[in-house]
Amino acid sequence: MSSDRTRSAILAAAERLYADRGFGDVTLRDIVAEASVNLAAVNYHFGSKDELIAELFVTRSLATNRERLNELKTAEETGGGRAPIDAILRALVGPTLRGCLGPDREGSTAARFMIRASIESVPPIRRIKNREVDHLRKFIAAMRRAMPGRDDVDLYWGLHFALAMSHHTIRENERLTKLSEGKCDLDDVQGIIDRVVAVSVMALTGGATQARKPAGRLAARGAR
């Protein structure tokens, strides 16, 4: 209890440095200098560098997952145990996008850290992400309730594509800004969420009805 100051100073300094410069070139010595604590304090309080990184990521990650499940629960209660598909998807991608994008994505350390964690894939973070599957299954279950009859495979792909658009927008937000010469407004988080959800809903309900012939007539044309 007494040395919480050191512990949290390390956590704050590490998150800030990792957010700014990436995991690749931030050393423990950089962190302890920023936090004004002794080098050995990291191993004393966290055991190892990797465990420090893991704790940073787990904290933010759990918060996001909690938010997701809260929104899902709210949506299901509102719908009498059966949330509409767009609300489910909104609960899935909303918290992540709000957490990482938005006008203060340059200002919020947490946001920049999560973006960094999404771009660079360092072992301790990868380990944690691999446990995310169980969490996602809850959304698959909700989607199954929202769209009975729909082939599971389509649900998996729908969820996968929703996460794809969400994560890729976070990862490549700078490149999209550059490509579009600023025309795509990455500060309009609500608009982005709307877009991602709308496309995901179309992916789940639109054209591709059969599991075996996912693309229909349209996509059968074209090169090769």
Next chain:
Amino acid sequence: MSSDRTRSAILAAAERLYADRGFGDVTLRDIVAEASVNLAAVNYHFGSKDELIAELFVTRSLATNRERLNELKTAEETGGGRAPIDAILRALVGPTLRGCLGPDREGSTAARFMIRASIESVPPIRRIKNREVDHLRKFIAAMRRAMPGRDDVDLYWGLHFALAMSHHTIRENERLTKLSEGKCDLDDVQGIIDRVVAVSVMALTGGATQARKPAGRLAARGAR
């Protein structure tokens, strides 16, 4: 000219090791051991470790871009200078997906290397990827011809989402397999391309017609 053997032995060994174990924990000493050449040979032939990685990535990357542009050209010629939107998207995501996925994605070194390069984001590779914007503009131009009238912002988002689904499928192919318990067939590349293209086309043509109100009625509901 005489010592091409050493040069290409290094390239082959490096690609194989990076593909298998990632950029993080493969050292120059690992590479020269695998290639049975002297340690100094890397710096002699490539200048530095980063330049070796860059050369590996540039080679594969240029090949993919060439394929993309070829398919785009073919599609435009077939359509008399105006390729249909789905063919354009197919030219965009097809080569990448075919290059990284497919039944032999465990067998092909090049495929595994490109997957690795897509997951880990190491400085020399990031630098190259940042130059990709010019290449993408050609596809934006083609899309503009295919869908006159359509707001540029929608085109940017459409292209962005197409790349999102394509890259995320490559990056997370193992997780999707795990989540879906094998029900999503990552070996069926053509089926995946069809799905990605179909959803991208819907994103570009479906519901979201106005630039200002991208999500339409449907997405306006839901949590928050």
Next chain:
DNA sequence: GATAGTTTCATACAACTGTTTGAATTGCAA
């Protein structure tokens, strides 16, 4: 076959990494 240029090689370098150690200091309870 001597020469000049290229390529290979063993070795050293210099810097940096996360982690450990054991002593000093602090804070709190008796």
Next chain:
DNA sequence: TTGCAATTCAAACAGTTGTATGAAACTATC
């Protein structure tokens, strides 16, 4: 105040990293 545990600290450790060096081996040209 004494005693004990928790915390901090400076220092060193042990290992690894990419790169540089200068001599040796090779290759092709004249």
